[in-house]
Structures are given as structure tokens and as C-alpha cells.
Amino acid sequence: MKLISSPLYFDYNSTSPLSPEVLKFLREGEVDFFNASSIHKEGRRAKKVLNDCRNFLFDCFQLPKDCYQCTFHSGATEGLNTIIKSHALDQSSPMLFVFSMADHPAGIENQKFLERLGHRVNVIKLPLNLKAQQSWEESLFESYNEPIKEYLGNDFTQNTKKVFLYWSWVLSESGVELPLTVLGRLKDLYGESLITCVDAVQTPFKIPHWNKLIPTLDYYVYSGHKFGALKGIGFTFERLSSNHKMFSMPLLHGGGQEAGNRSGTQNPLGVLSLRMALESQLPFWDFKENSQVRENFELALKQFFYSKNLTAKIIGEGVSHRASNTIFLFLKDVKVESLLAFLDAEGFSLSMGSACQSQTSKSNPTLLMLGENSKDAKSTIRISFSPWMSTSDSEIIIPQFVQALMKFFPQR
Numbered sequence: 001m002k003l004i005s006s007p008l009y010f011d012y013n014s015t016s017p018l019s020p021e022v023l024k025f026l027r028e029g030e031v032d033f034f035n036a037s038s039i040h041k042e043g044r045r046a047k048k049v050l051n052d053c054r055n056f057l058f059d060c061f062q063l064p065k066d067c068y069q070c071t072f073h074s075g076a077t078e079g080l081n082t083i084i085k086s087h088a089l090d091q092s093s094p095m096l097f098v099f100s101m102a103d104h105p106a107g108i109e110n111q112k113f114l115e116r117l118g119h120r121v122n123v124i125k126l127p128l129n130l131k132a133q134q135s136w137e138e139s140l141f142e143s144y145n146e147p148i149k150e151y152l153g154n155d156f157t158q159n160t161k162k163v164f165l166y167w168s169w170v171l172s173e174s175g176v177e178l179p180l181t182v183l184g185r186l187k188d189l190y191g192e193s194l195i196t197c198v199d200a201v202q203t204p205f206k207i208p209h210w211n212k213l214i215p216t217l218d219y220y221v222y223s224g225h226k227f228g229a230l231k232g233i234g235f236t237f238e239r240l241s242s243n244h245k246m247f248s249m250p251l252l253h254g255g256g257q258e259a260g261n262r263s264g265t266q267n268p269l270g271v272l273s274l275r276m277a278l279e280s281q282l283p284f285w286d287f288k289e290n291s292q293v294r295e296n297f298e299l300a301l302k303q304f305f306y307s308k309n310l311t312a313k314i315i316g317e318g319v320s321h322r323a324s325n326t327i328f329l330f331l332k333d334v335k336v337e338s339l340l341a342f343l344d345a346e347g348f349s350l351s352m353g354s355a356c357q358s359q360t361s362k363s364n365p366t367l368l369m370l371g372e373n374s375k376d377a378k379s380t381i382r383i384s385f386s387p388w389m390s391t392s393d394s395e396i397i398i399p400q401f402v403q404a405l406m407k408f409f410p411q412r
């Protein structure tokens with residue numbers, strides 16, 4: 001099976017092409033359009049698609065069915081907003097919400113809303129500029145633990161204070177992974193005083209163990225269009241024993257679908273595409289091979305920019321945990337809009353901003369976090385290639401990319 005539809009498409013973190021299996025099904029399969037709430041046989045068939053997929057997802061992500069609930073919704077923006085707003089609206093007393101500057105806007109853009117309701121918000125800087133010998137996991141643990149410890153105090157089991165922690169498992173721009181084991185440690189430490197919400201959107205097929213979830217964390221949120229399923233479909237695993245339910249304050253009221261958690265006619269075709277995309281692409285995925293492509297690509301880029309006397313820095317390069325398909329480059333004094341337009345004309349599609357915000361030219365929050373000024377913080381490009389790109393594919397594609405760069409920077 002050929003998994004790369006266009007090898008020059010380098011914007012997988014923004015959205016991935018439909019998986020070949022999903023495409024084939026849409027072209028040739030028996031596409032169901034029935035309403036899963038109807039009692040006739042077609043409706044029952046649609047309902048079975050939903051139930052079978054839920055079971056599949058529990059198996060695929062290795063989560064115990066009796067401890068979690070799986071709810072289908074539209075994309076991750078809806079899932080994440082539902083969780084955050086539900087907690088914000090349903091708390092009798094104010095709480096602390098912790099984000100990082102590099103989180104996706106679907107989380108961090110809730111800041112004003114939360115503050116208006118009287119909650120505290122702490123936006124931390126991630127320790128991406130690690131010094132040699134420093135452990136990424138330890139630095140990360142300390143960065144998040146500090147505001148939590150400060151807010152909850154030492155005798156947190158004696159009070160009712162709560163902290164909501166938004167955890168971007170893989171950062172959409174830089175592909176840096178915030179290992180789940182670190183969050184697991186924080187959860188073990190603070191128990192029910194800490195609500196843990198994992199934005200797992202960028203993880204499938206990009207890091208090892210993306211489908212081995214820790215069964216103590218409260219929420220995991222996914223979006224189909226990031227791994228070859230249709231757009232507008234996503235799902236959330238919610239821990240059942242947490243003392244607050246995400247959907248105790250559902251954002252959408254109506255027909256009571258998804259056990260009343262998320263009203264609105266369900267989307268069996270979208271749900272089926274989730275299963276197809278995960279199931280059919282897994283056997284072809286090789287993290288090590290894809291990471292080797294990234295390393296080769298980075299080396300070629302560094303050599304090229306060095307030869308042109310240009311300052312180019314790979315963001316997160318020193319971090320031990322990174323997605324196999326993502327390179328985030330800071331190019332000082334380069335007009336990246338012009339570069340991207342040129343590369344586009346040469347057939348290469350890549351982006352400059354965070355995933356799904358690619359057309360903005362705002363200063364990049366990760367670069368601001370690293371201390372760059374607002375002008376320089378605009379000089380970034382992100383290459384996010386197919387997680388199925390092999391080293392033999394890359395032997396052709398990387399030189400083509402470097403050739404295109406040479407045309408853009410001819411005289412330097």
C-alpha cells in the first residue's frame with residue numbers, strides 16, 4: 001500500500017491527507033448515511049458502527065473499558081473547550097488553570113474566559129533551551145510542579161482547592177514531546193486535587209507508545225483529521241472515577257445523543273473513518289525509520305544554511321523526546337512568507353505558524369518563550385512530513401528540497 005499521497009506535502013501537523021483505506025472506502029465502499037438514533041435496521045447498523053469503533057478505540061489505546069468513557073464529538077477544539085469550560089462553570093470555588101505558552105489556541109485562548117469567571121490562570125514557559133546534562137523529564141516536572149505546589153500548598157489533601165492542568169503531549173509546532181510519564185508522576189503526587197487533560201492530537205503515528213495510555217489520567221482528546229480520518233470527527237476518553245464529569249455541563253444540549261454528553265446527530269461515517277485510518281496504517285508505521293528521515297533532513301538543512309552563512313536553529317533539537325516527522329526551524333533575518341510562497345510554487349507545502357493557524361503571521365509563542373523579540377519570532381518555518389516517509393523516499397525528496405532552497409538563496 002502506498003501511504004504517501006503527495007511526498008512534497010510537508011504540512012501533516014496541520015492536517016493529514018485521508019488514509020488510502022478511507023479514500024478507497026469513500027470511492028468504492030457502501031457509504032452509510034443513516035441516523036444512529038433511528039430504530040429501524042439501517043439506524044441499528046449505524047449504531048453498531050459507533051459501538052464497534054468505541055470498542056476498537058479502547059483496545060487500540062489500551063485503556064480499560066470499565067474505567068473510561070469514550071465520547072465522539074467534532075474536532076479536538078470542541079472536545080478541549082467542553083472539558084475546560086465544563087470545569088470552569090461547574091466549580092463552586094475558583095481554581096487554578098495551568099497552560100504552557102506553546103499550547104494550542106484551543107486550550108490557551110480560554111484564558112480570558114476563565115479569568116472572567118474568577119479563576120486563576122498560570123501560563124508557564126517550557127524549558128526548551130536545555131543545557132547539556134539537564135534531563136528533559138526532570139526540567140519539565142519542575143516547571144509544572146512549581147505553580148501547582150505553590151497554589152495547593154503542602155496540606156492539599158486537607159483543602160478543596162483544585163488545579164486543572166492542560167498537557168500538550170506533542171507540541172504542534174516543534175514536535176517536542178512532553179512525556180506522559182511526567183504527567184503521571186504529577187497525578188500520582190496530587191491525586192484528585194489535580195485534573196489532568198491531555199491534548200493528544202499530535203501523537204498518533206509520531207511518537208513511540210502513542211497508543212499506550214496511562215490509566216490514571218483524566219482526559220485524552222483526539223482529532224481524526226490529524227491521522228488520516230475525516231475532518232470534523234474526534235473523540236475523548238474520560239476517566240469515570242474522576243469526581244467531576246466533563247459532560248456534567250455539556251456545551252451542546254439537544255437530542256441527548258452520546259449518552260447525553262454531546263447532543264447532535266452522530267456521525268457514523270466519520271467514526272468509521274477513525275477506525276479505518278488507525279487500523280490500516282498501523283502495520284506500516286516505523287518510528288525509527290521515520291526519525292532517521294528527520295535526522296537526515298535536519299543534517300541537510302544545517303549544512304545548507306551553514307554554507308549560506310545564515311543563522312538557522314532547530315527548535316527543540318536538544319530535547320530527548322521528539323516527534324519523528326516534525327522540524328521547526330528558526331531562520332533569522334529571512335522573510336519566511338516569501339520563502340514559503342516560493343517553495344509552494346516549487347511544489348512544497350509547508351507552514352510557518354502553529355498547526356491550524358498556518359496563515360497567520362503573528363509572532364510565534366514558542367520563539368517568544370525562548371526569548372526572541374517579536375520580529376524575529378516571526379521567522380519560523382515548520383516542516384511536518386508524512387509519518388510513513390521512508391529513508392529511501394527521503395533520498396530523493398531531501399535533495400529536491402535543498403535544490404529549491406538553492407534557487408531561493410542563489411547568491412549568498
Ligand SMILES: Cc1ncc(COP(=O)(O)O)c(C=O)c1O
Pocket residue numbers: 013014074075076077078104106168170171172199201202223224234355356
Ligand atoms: C495540538 C492541537 N490541539 C488541538 C487542535 C485542534 O484540533 P481540531 O482541528 O480538530 O479542532 C490542533 C489542531 O491543529 C492541534 O494541533
